[in-house]
Amino acid sequence: MSRLRRIAESDRYFFITTNLSNRVPRLRPPEMDFLLDHMDRVRQSMDIFLLGYVLMPDHCHLLLLTRAESISRAMHQWKFKTAFSVQQYRHHSGPFWQPRYFDFICRRLRDISDKLAYIHQNPVTENLVHNPEDWKWSSAASYLKKGDSPIAPDILELNGDPDTLLW
Numbered sequence: 001m002s003r004l005r006r007i008a009e010s011d012r013y014f015f016i017t018t019n020l021s022n023r024v025p026r027l028r029p030p031e032m033d034f035l036l037d038h039m040d041r042v043r044q045s046m047d048i049f050l051l052g053y054v055l056m057p058d059h060c061h062l063l064l065l066t067r068a069e070s071i072s073r074a075m076h077q078w079k080f081k082t083a084f085s086v087q088q089y090r091h092h093s094g095p096f097w098q099p100r101y102f103d104f105i106c107r108r109l110r111d112i113s114d115k116l117a118y119i120h121q122n123p124v125t126e127n128l129v130h131n132p133e134d135w136k137w138s139s140a141a142s143y144l145k146k147g148d149s150p151i152a153p154d155i156l157e158l159n160g161d162p163d164t165l166l167w
Contacts (some may be wrong), residue, residue: 009066009070009071009072010066010067010068010069010070010071011066011067011068011167012065012066012071012105012106012166012167013051013063013064013065013105013106013111013112013166014062014063014064014065014066014071014103014104014105014106015061015062015063015103015104015105015106015111015115016061016062016063016064016071016075016101016102016103017059017060017061017101017102017103018059018060018062018075018079018097018098018101018102019058019059019097019098020058020059020096020097020098021094021095021096021097021098022098024095024096025090026057026058027055027056027057027058027086029136030089031085031086031089031090032055032057032136032137033137033150034082034085034086034089035055035060035082035086035137036053036055036137036150036151038078038081038082038085039053039062039078039082039151040151041081042074042077042078042081043151045077046066046069046073046074046077047067047068047069048064048065048066048067048069048074049064049065049066049067049154050062050063050064050139050151050153050154051063051064051065051112051116051139051153051154051155051156052115052116052119052120052139052143052153053119053137053138053139053151053153054119054120054122054123054135054137054138054139054140055137055138056122056123056126056128056137057128061115061118061119061122063106063112063115063116063119065154071103075101079096079097079101082096082097083096083097106166107165107166107167108162108163108164108165108166109158109160109161109162109163109164109166110162110163111166112156112158112166113158113162116143119138119139119140120132120138120139120140120143120144122138123135123138132144133146133147136150137150139151139153142155143155
C-alpha cells in the first residue's frame with residue numbers, strides 16, 4: 001500500500017497525534033519530562049510555534065505552527081531524539097514510536113479552538129485527573145491561567161469569527 005502524501009509541509013497549523021509502538025511500556029513521569037525537554041529544544045532550534053500539547057502515557061497530541069521548517073522534519077527530529085533518550089534511560093533498544101504520525105491541518109479558527117479543547121481535556125477523558133490543569137504534561141494550566149505549564153506554550157488569542165479561514 002502506498003503512503004499518502006501530505007498536502008502541506010509548512011506554514012500551517014498542524015494538529016499532530018503520535019503513538020508509542022506496539023508492546024512499548026507506557027511512559028513514566030521522568031520519561032515524559034524528557035519528551036517535553038526535547039520538544040522545547042526542537043521548537044527553539046527549528047523556529048516552530050508550540051500552541052498546545054499533552055503527553056499521555058501511550059501517545060501525545062501537539063498543536064504546532066510551522067513556518068519555513070517542514071512538519072515532517074520537525075517530527076522526525078523530535079521522535080528520534082525522544083526515542084533515543086527514553087531508550088537510554090530504560091537500557092533498551094528497538095522501536096519506540098510508531099513509524100508515522102497523524103496530522104490534521106487546521107483550516108479555520110474553530111479548528112484550532114476545538115483541537116486545543118480536545119488536547120487539554122484528554123487526561124480528564126482518560127481518568128488521569130479531574131481537571132485539565134492538574135495534568136503536569138500539558139499546556140492546559142497556561143491557557144486556563146491556573147499555573148504554569150512545564151513548557152510555556154505560544155499562546156494564541158482566538159478572537160473573531162470561528163469560521164475565518166486561516167489560509
